[in-house]
Amino acid sequence: MGVLVSVPGLSSAAVPVTVVVPEVDPFAVMNVVGLLAFAVAGALKAAEAGLDVFGVSVLGVVTALGGGTTRDVLVDRLPASLAATWDMSVALVGVGLAIVLIHSIEGRVRDHPAFLTTDAVGLSAFAATGALVGVDAGVTSFGVVILATITAVGGGSIADILIGRVPVVLRDDFYATPAVVGGLGFLAARAVGAPTGVPSGLCAALVFSVRLLALRYDWRLPRV
Amino acid sequence: MGVLVSVPGLSSAAVPVTVVVPEVDPFAVMNVVGLLAFAVAGALKAAEAGLDVFGVSVLGVVTALGGGTTRDVLVDRLPASLAATWDMSVALVGVGLAIVLIHSIEGRVRDHPAFLTTDAVGLSAFAATGALVGVDAGVTSFGVVILATITAVGGGSIADILIGRVPVVLRDDFYATPAVVGGLGFLAARAVGAPTGVPSGLCAALVFSVRLLALRYDWRLPRV
Amino acid sequence: MGVLVSVPGLSSAAVPVTVVVPEVDPFAVMNVVGLLAFAVAGALKAAEAGLDVFGVSVLGVVTALGGGTTRDVLVDRLPASLAATWDMSVALVGVGLAIVLIHSIEGRVRDHPAFLTTDAVGLSAFAATGALVGVDAGVTSFGVVILATITAVGGGSIADILIGRVPVVLRDDFYATPAVVGGLGFLAARAVGAPTGVPSGLCAALVFSVRLLALRYDWRLPRV
Known part of the structure; x- marks a missing residue:
């Protein structure tokens, strides 16, 4: 969980001083950011829909945990939402x-x-966690992109269905599309051998940029 | 599956007689009670919604099996609904x-x-099965409460979504709340070392009481 | 993956000629047929519902992959949709x-x-894949019929829920019923020791016939 770094300048005389620089686990960072962001977004959505404090809490929690739980069930893992108290x-x-x-x-x-x-x-961070878990579970490249997308849009879609709305993923062309782009970016970064943290960082950055650009310029895909 | 009990008074002469007293498995009891109750409740709901005999059967079965199947999928077990003919x-x-x-x-x-x-x-019995399976699967205390709640409200929520209603878990404050209380009661009973059957019994009793009290006195949680 | 067949008439003099007759895997055939058919059906449904090209693609893919993914999750397998690029x-x-x-x-x-x-x-082919996977996973006979049914109706039901419709499985008596009949036919063929490919072929033929007859003659189950 940490890397021992010798800092020669700090060592007096013959005693070597080592400072523990915490090694950041890309999954852990993306997971916390995504959980927080989606819990806030889900709870705001529920409040707008007129739910009371219990419904707001349930929808916030479901939005935060839904995507990751679906991801873990798909790759046959005990969901993090049950295996640790952290996520909840x-x-x-x-x-x-x-x-x-x-x-x-x-x-x-x-x-x-x-x-x-x-x-x-939330979309950006969870796309990154989906891609990371997919690589860990040994799924195909296609599978990595699908897992990134499902993890990103899963929680919000379940929340929308619960309050009786057509999920945003079907109403808005550029909700799942940014996650697909992020998943492809993740694969590209891995293919060129980028160091730990770079593929997931690039993935999140791509999702975030494409999503905000699409919102700003009202991007739409062509009709059939 | 049974306990051998020597009953000296029944033994004639030197031949010991043993009577097999069936040991009651708390899970099995709660499971049967929950399956029956939810199948009835789900089928009644479907009949009210105007479905025909096939729809009524499907919705009854889905309400009965939905929560437990979700529970088993979450903890990576082959669902009881597939592994045995009993549940169905x-x-x-x-x-x-x-x-x-x-x-x-x-x-x-x-x-x-x-x-x-x-x-x-159904809510009470399934909350207890969820808690029991959670402990078996080695999830956290938080996980036990979540599994109790998901198992309790899962079947009814899937049924509501199938007939196009906002699930009762979001409309009624005291539908999931009793299951949360029951899950906490289960943990408390285990923490003080209560014998087999007591934690699940207490869990079911708490869920049932809180649910009926909430209905009787029209309890609501405060709005945000 | 192949069977060596000696073809004496083709051998000249003393040199035996063997022709490799590819052995057809019933699962692979049914899977491809089902994926194609349901992707088309799902995309057509989405186009009718007014979705754009992205929504049409998502709904087509979800209809095609939904049933099989649910099937694989239920029997604790890494879903084919993630483990191979073929399905997608x-x-x-x-x-x-x-x-x-x-x-x-x-x-x-x-x-x-x-x-x-x-x-x-799609319904016919996927019912057959569900029955085949059920037998592989060692579920009960009841479980085989349930898996055949869930695999057959799963993708279409998820798609219907996504576009806010009551799933066809609840609106039409003879949507799931043919799959149940097919599952029973599968079990019967296996019980009499039919060779590889026959149970799944019979299953698909039964589902298809019952479904089309029900549509043609507007079959309905009695109301409660």
């Missing part, structure tokens, strides 16, 4: 944040920049 | 019961005490 | 076909014979 705790913190934030949002939540940006952050 | 058979008996019962229910099914009580029984 | 590629070919076909269909897609026949082909 982070999701509840996100719900709490949303309950504080909700009163400062004016107008339709789902068009508000704060909501859209938070949701895009 | 019990669910079909429940559907049969519901078809007999439906004509004696007057007024809106979903507000009828018979429906609400049956549904509360 | 075939599904995308099906989507392409549908985009070409859509303009030649007049009137309501969901009542068009081309749509109904394609959908029935």
Whole structure:
């Protein structure tokens, strides 16, 4: 979990001093960012839909944990949401944040920049976790892109279905598309041998940029 | 599966007589009770929604098997609904019961005490099975509560989504909340070392009481 | 993957000639047929629902891969949709076909014979794959019938839920019923020791016939 680094300048005389620089696990970082962002986004969506505090909490938690749980079930892992208390705790913190934030949002939540940006952050981070888990589980390159996409859009889609809406993934062309682009970026970075953390970072950056550009310029795919 | 008990008073002369007292498996009991209750509740719900006998059977079976199947998939087990004929058979008996019962229910099914009580029984028994499986699978305490809740509300939620309704778990504050309370009670009983059967019994009793009290006094959680 | 067959008439003098007759894997055949048919049916359904090219692709792919992925998750296998690029590629070919076909269909897609026949082909082929995987996974006879049914109706049901419709499995009595009949036929053929390929072929033939007869003569099950 850490790397021992010798820092010669800090060592006095013959005693070597070693400083533990924590090695950052790309999955852990992306996971926390995604959980927080999606818990906030899901809870805001639920509040807009007129649910009470319980419904808001359930929808926040489901949005945060849904994508990752689907991902873990698909690759035959005990879902992180059950195997550790961490995911659930982070999701509840996100719900709490949303309950504080909700009163400062004016107008339709789902068009508000704060909501859209938070949701895009969740999408980006979870696409990266899906790609990382896919590589770990030994799925094909196609499988990595699919897992990145399902992990990214899964939680929000389950939440939409629960409140009786057609999932955003079907209404908005550039909701799943950025995750597909991010998954491809992840594969490209791995193919050229990028060091740990770079593929997932590139993936998240691509998802985030494509999503925000699509929102800003109202991108649409052609009709059939 | 059984305990050999020597009953000295029954033995004549030198021949010891042993009577096999069946050891009751808490999971098996809760599972049968839950399957029956939810099959009845699901089928009644489907009949109210105007489905025909096939739709009524499907919805009854899905309500009965849905929560447990989700639970088993989450902890990486072959679902009991596929590994044994027992679950399916019990669910079909429940559907049969519901078809007999439906004509004696007057007024809106979903507000009828018979429906609400049956549904509360299913909720209680399945919360207990979820907690038991969670402990078996070695999930965290948080995971035990989540599994209890998902197992309890899973079947009914899938059924609601199939007939195009917002799941009751999102409409009614005290549908999932009793399961959460029951899961906590289960953990507390285990923590103090209660003998086999007590944690699950307490869990079911808590879920049932909280659910019926909430219905009786129309409990609601505060709005955000 | 092949069978060596000695063909004496083709051998000149003392040199025996052997011809490799490729042994057909029943699962592979049914899988490709089902993937293609359901990708077309799903994409047509999406186009009728007014989705754009991305939504059409997503719904086609989900309809094609949904049932098999659910089947694999239930029996604790890494889904074929992630473990191999084949399934996804075939599904995308099906989507392409549908985009070409859509303009030649007049009137309501969901009542068009081309749509109904394609959908029935998918239903038949996937029921067979479900039964085959069930036997492989060692589930009960009941489980084989359930897996055949879930695999057959799973993709279409997920697609219907995504576009906010009550799934056809609940609206039409003879959508899941043919799959149940096919599953029973599969078991019967295995019970009498039919050679490889016969049980799955019989299963598919039964599903297809019952489905088309039900559509032709507007069969319905009795109301409760």
